[in-house]
Amino acid sequence: MSTPRVETVTPTTVDDLRAAVLDRPGTIRLAGAGTAADWAGTPAPADTVLDLTGLSGIVTHNPGDMTVEVHAGTPFAQLQEELGEHHQRVAVDPARVAEGATLGGLFATADSGPRALQYGSLRDLVIGATIVLADGTVARSGGHVIKNVAGYDLTKVLHGAHGTLGVVARLVLRLHPTPQATVTVAVPCERSGSADLARRVADSPVEATAIQWHGSDQGDRLLVLVEGSESGADARARRLVDAVGGELLAPDDAGAAWEAHAASVRARPADRAVFRFGVIPSSLTGVLDGLEADTGGLTEVTTSPRTGVATVAVPADADVVAAAHRRVADAGGTSSLRQRPAGAELPAFGPAPPSAALLRAVATSLDPDQRLGRGRLAPWIPAPTGVSA
Amino acid sequence: MPERTMEAPHGGTGSDAPSAATPPAAVGPELARDFRDVLPADLVITDEVGRRSYECDGLTGFRQVPALVVLPRDAEEVAACVRICARHGVPFVARGAGTGLSGGAMPVADGVVISVQKLRRILEIDVENRRAVLEPGVYNLEISKAAQPHGLYYAPDPSSQQVCTIGGNVAENSGGAHCLKYGFTTNHVLEMEVVLADGSVVTLGGPTGEQAGPDLRGLFIGSEGTLGICTRVTVRLLQTPETVRTVLADFPSIEAAGDTVGDIVDAAIIPAAVEMMDSLSMEASEAATGAGLTVDAPAALIIELDGPADEVEAEFEHLTAICERHGATRLHVPTEAEERQKVWKGRKAAFAAVGRISPDYIVQDGVVPRTRLAEVLTRIAEMGRDAGLRVANVFHAGDGNLHPLVLYSESAGEHDAAEKLSTDIAELCVELGGSLSGEHGIGTDKACSMPVMFSSDDLGVMHRVRLAFDPDSRCNPGKLFPTPRLCGERPGKYQPHPLEEAGVIERL
Ligand SMILES: Cc1cc2nc3c(=O)[nH]c(=O)nc-3n(C[C@H](O)[C@H](O)[C@H](O)COP(=O)(O)OP(=O)(O)OC[C@H]3O[C@@H](n4cnc5c(N)ncnc54)[C@H](O)[C@@H]3O)c2cc1C
Numbered sequence: 001m002s003t004p005r006v007e008t009v010t011p012t013t014v015d016d017l018r019a020a021v022l023d024r025p026g027t028i029r030l031a032g033a034g035t036a037a038d039w040a041g042t043p044a045p046a047d048t049v050l051d052l053t054g055l056s057g058i059v060t061h062n063p064g065d066m067t068v069e070v071h072a073g074t075p076f077a078q079l080q081e082e083l084g085e086h087h088q089r090v091a092v093d094p095a096r097v098a099e100g101a102t103l104g105g106l107f108a109t110a111d112s113g114p115r116a117l118q119y120g121s122l123r124d125l126v127i128g129a130t131i132v133l134a135d136g137t138v139a140r141s142g143g144h145v146i147k148n149v150a151g152y153d154l155t156k157v158l159h160g161a162h163g164t165l166g167v168v169a170r171l172v173l174r175l176h177p178t179p180q181a182t183v184t185v186a187v188p189c190e191r192s193g194s195a196d197l198a199r200r201v202a203d204s205p206v207e208a209t210a211i212q213w214h215g216s217d218q219g220d221r222l223l224v225l226v227e228g229s230e231s232g233a234d235a236r237a238r239r240l241v242d243a244v245g246g247e248l249l250a251p252d253d254a255g256a257a258w259e260a261h262a263a264s265v266r267a268r269p270a271d272r273a274v275f276r277f278g279v280i281p282s283s284l285t286g287v288l289d290g291l292e293a294d295t296g297g298l299t300e301v302t303t304s305p306r307t308g309v310a311t312v313a314v315p316a317d318a319d320v321v322a323a324a325h326r327r328v329a330d331a332g333g334t335s336s337l338r339q340r341p342a343g344a345e346l347p348a349f350g351p352a353p354p355s356a357a358l359l360r361a362v363a364t365s366l367d368p369d370q371r372l373g374r375g376r377l378a379p380w381i382p383a384p385t386g387v388s389a
Numbered sequence: 390m391p392e393r394t395m396e397a398p399h400g401g402t403g404s405d406a407p408s409a410a411t412p413p414a415a416v417g418p419e420l421a422r423d424f425r426d427v428l429p430a431d432l433v434i435t436d437e438v439g440r441r442s443y444e445c446d447g448l449t450g451f452r453q454v455p456a457l458v459v460l461p462r463d464a465e466e467v468a469a470c471v472r473i474c475a476r477h478g479v480p481f482v483a484r485g486a487g488t489g490l491s492g493g494a495m496p497v498a499d500g501v502v503i504s505v506q507k508l509r510r511i512l513e514i515d516v517e518n519r520r521a522v523l524e525p526g527v528y529n530l531e532i533s534k535a536a537q538p539h540g541l542y543y544a545p546d547p548s549s550q551q552v553c554t555i556g557g558n559v560a561e562n563s564g565g566a567h568c569l570k571y572g573f574t575t576n577h578v579l580e581m582e583v584v585l586a587d588g589s590v591v592t593l594g595g596p597t598g599e600q601a602g603p604d605l606r607g608l609f610i611g612s613e614g615t616l617g618i619c620t621r622v623t624v625r626l627l628q629t630p631e632t633v634r635t636v637l638a639d640f641p642s643i644e645a646a647g648d649t650v651g652d653i654v655d656a657a658i659i660p661a662a663v664e665m666m667d668s669l670s671m672e673a674s675e676a677a678t679g680a681g682l683t684v685d686a687p688a689a690l691i692i693e694l695d696g697p698a699d700e701v702e703a704e705f706e707h708l709t710a711i712c713e714r715h716g717a718t719r720l721h722v723p724t725e726a727e728e729r730q731k732v733w734k735g736r737k738a739a740f741a742a743v744g745r746i747s748p749d750y751i752v753q754d755g756v757v758p759r760t761r762l763a764e765v766l767t768r769i770a771e772m773g774r775d776a777g778l779r780v781a782n783v784f785h786a787g788d789g790n791l792h793p794l795v796l797y798s799e800s801a802g803e804h805d806a807a808e809k810l811s812t813d814i815a816e817l818c819v820e821l822g823g824s825l826s827g828e829h830g831i832g833t834d835k836a837c838s839m840p841v842m843f844s845s846d847d848l849g850v851m852h853r854v855r856l857a858f859d860p861d862s863r864c865n866p867g868k869l870f871p872t873p874r875l876c877g878e879r880p881g882k883y884q885p886h887p888l889e890e891a892g893v894i895e896r897l
């Protein structure tokens with residue numbers, strides 16, 4: 001990379017983090033494990049990189065309250081492992097967890113996986129936060145209890161902020177019990193038929209935790225995740241097979257199927273960029289067909305027919321990507337660009353919505369000099385022209 | 390020009406009055422005339438009697454007659470009204486059904502009340518995509534009623550659901566008995582149309598949970614009408630569960646009931662709802678509803694499971710065994726839907742029913758970590774004894790959300806003591822690692838307690854965000870943030886700084 005030399009600072013406490021933000025003049029890029037380093041807007045060259053992986057570990061876990069407070073630089077997989085000892089989990093499963101993604105990085109990128117159907121994303125599970133602003137202000141919002149409406153839910157604005165607005169130092173999360181059993185049903189199905197099939201699954205009493213369509217070496221199929229008690233999950237999965245066909249996968253096959261799915265989501269195919277979007281579910285098939293035609297063929301396709309979210313790879317071409325954003329926006333949806341070849345200049349987001357003005361006002365109030373993550377939310381928050389802060 | 394930096398709260402009390410630079414509100418005949426240009430005359434209320442009926446919300450102790458009330462009929466008219474307020478530099482307060490319990494919809498002096506009660510259309514029930522598009526004045530229960538023929542429902546179910554609006558729910562991030570399993574309003578709203586303080590209209594959120602950029606929708610939900618007026622809401626609908634099983638269990642003590650809840654959690658069962666009532670609240674409720682509560686039992690739990698039939702059946706057996714292990718003295722299992730509703734009526738009518746056993750009462754709302762329920766109840770009982778006042782307890786036990794009802798007699802001069810006891814209880818919740826409010830909000834009522842829970846820096850950052858949305862603080866001013874006018878020069882009570890204290894865990 002031809003990036004000018006930058007200094008990397010690795011704070012290990014919130015105090016250090018605050019001191020680093022105050023001591024370093026100029027612009028700062030926040031880095032977790034680097035698994036989404038090329039997502040969203042291309043960052044402007046920063047004077048300092050704040051490596052948050054030093055701010056790691058559980059602060060406090062209260063199993064009886066089903067809550068945990070965690071430093072933002074904690075690798076998510078490690079957190080899950082520690083919680084697993086108490087038969088508890090954070091009920092999200094983004095694909096890049098396996099690559100070492102940090103809790104803060106997953107939160108900042110609003111990432112989510114197949115279980116979003118049932119549990120939403122981290123925004124739905126975070127109940128409190130400690131954040132550090134560019135001026136060194138340390139602020140808490142929310143708290144340690146699941147139910148809490150005191151004050152603004154400030155934490156939410158950092159969800160999806162991609163390292164702008166503020167640094168997430170700690171998060172308090174609501175936990176769920178780890179289910180006794182997880183069973184996967186695979187139903188062969190072309191993408192064109194996935195909407196109808198997924199609807200039949202949703203209308204059945206199976207209460208699926210995830211419903212995903214994936215085209216892979218194993219063929220095109222719908223994967224349905226059923227979680228619950230040992231006997232219950234199995235019985236429900238069998239009832240589903242009776243109703244819509246397909247088969248229960250053996251545990252190893254199920255693991256491989258979901259791993260292949262996650263691998264498609266986090267793939268970095270040569271000369272292609274990964275495009276993530278969400279539209280109202282009934283429009284998903286039409287938008288995918290349109291993108292297929294616009295781009296000369298999609299690869300690495302995974303879709304969530306019941307939530308309307310899909311991840312696809314398209315040619316790493318600025319015009320093609322811009323057209324893809326426009327198509328999603330025309331359907332009333334949202335889109336953003338993820339992995340892309342190094343150095344590729346591609347539009348990260350679609351046309352600015354009217355709320356972009358509001359977003360800029362919020363950004364100005366929290367980080368008036370745009371010290372943090374400059375360029376990440378461009379063009380919605382354009383990098384200031386002229387001298388750097 | 391408002392001076393943004395000067396507006397941030399200092400020393401634990403934030404100034405949230407309309408900025409001094411704003412000219413004094415000009416509530417003269419021109420204002421009413423401008424409203425009549427966009428609304429029929431009968432929807433612009435200027436007469437004293439008409440305005441007085443908007444002077445408070447469900448918290449009747451706080452009253453303020455507004456200068457004017459307007460009743461727009463659609464989103465465009467709401468935006469037009471807000472623009473008129475902006476032009477005149479006048480503050481305004483959005484109002485749904487006025488059932489709020491924190492003085493959130495209390496008008497401001499020389500301000501306008503913008504009621505959304507005429508925006509009552511269900512715009513769409515989208516069965517295929519499982520969502521409903523609503524105007525803000527739609528009553529919560531109407532959503533589930535409209536969805537029911539399609540096997541769908543709207544999950545958040547505040548006890549006031551027959552009479553509170555979805556707009557009010559969004560503003561308060563309302564919860565209900567079934568939020569333990571299904572989450573709160575914020576987990577069920579996908580998209581909103583919002584009129585900002587300057588009259589501009591934005592859409593927050595999107596058709597899916599997928600976000601491009603920061604979550605402004607989540608920030609707006611629970612902001613108590615201080616960031617704008619919501620004029621359209623898209624909510625998720627859920628499939629009606631295959632089975633619902635409910636048990637009403639009496640216990641020999643509050644502790645036994647509390648331990649039962651703990652064991653249910655430890656058994657990895659997530660009930661749809663776990664509600665607790667003490668004998669005083671049961672006495673009141675039974676007198677009012679005849680729901681079949683055992684009035685001389687020290688405590689009772691109402692526990693509901695829902696989901697796939699087989700698993701619910703197995704879990705239900707496990708659950709009743711746990712109740713028995715903790716000495717449950719009676720297990721009432723309603724089999725018919727009607728019978729179940731009767732039990733729930735006993736719970737949901739509890740607030741109002743307390744009026745039967747006490748001339749006056751205050752409904753409090755606080756949260757503690759669930760594992761500290763027994764402790765907080767013991768402390769509340771002691772505090773009540775010391776104050777010479779009775780406290781009835783009804784609460785969402787599964788998530789530690791208490792609703793202590795402080796009983797008193799205005800005519801016996803007990804008001805101030807009751808008020809103090811109630812405030813002390815909310816602040817006790819914070820001391821135990823919890824929150825000032827689980828669902829009723831801060832509003833006017835608890836603004837002065839905010840420094841107990843948040844440092845001045847915490848509040849300062851919230852206030853910076855407030856000014857980004859509403860630079861002149863004209864949108865429901867004086868709510869949520871402690872102001873010197875409201876609270877006096879009470880020094881900030883928040884003591885331990887998170888950094889000095891190596892984290893807030895000490896407070897748990
Ligand atoms: C050891 C190391 C050396 C580096 N050296 C250089 C260098 O020489 N030159 C250079 O230009 N870059 C350097 N970087 C930065 C690197 O190129 C990426 O920019 C960085 O790793 C981005 O990771 P990430 O945060 O996107 O990963 P993720 O952890 O996946 O984070 C994704 C997004 O979340 C944001 N984020 C992560 N954690 C938080 C948090 N706690 N609060 C708020 N936002 C957060 C990030 O800013 C990013 O937008 C270095 C990084 C590391 C780890």
Ligand SMILES: Cc1cc2nc3c(=O)[nH]c(=O)nc-3n(C[C@H](O)[C@H](O)[C@H](O)COP(=O)(O)OP(=O)(O)OC[C@H]3O[C@@H](n4cnc5c(N)ncnc54)[C@H](O)[C@@H]3O)c2cc1C
Pocket residue numbers: 446447482483484485486487488489490492493494505525546547548549552553554555556557558559560561562563564565566613614615617618619620740741828829865
């Ligand atoms: C008997 C009883 C039981 C209750 N039980 C519960 C319960 O179980 N759970 C619970 O959470 N609450 C409960 N509440 C409190 C109350 O019903 C909720 O807070 C409800 O959401 C308020 O809705 P509303 O339409 O009455 O709003 P209002 O009281 O009119 O307004 C409340 C706040 O919302 C703002 N607001 C209203 N409409 C809008 C809008 N369209 N855009 C922006 N801001 C707006 C107002 O400015 C105000 O700050 C109960 C109240 C009563 C009286």
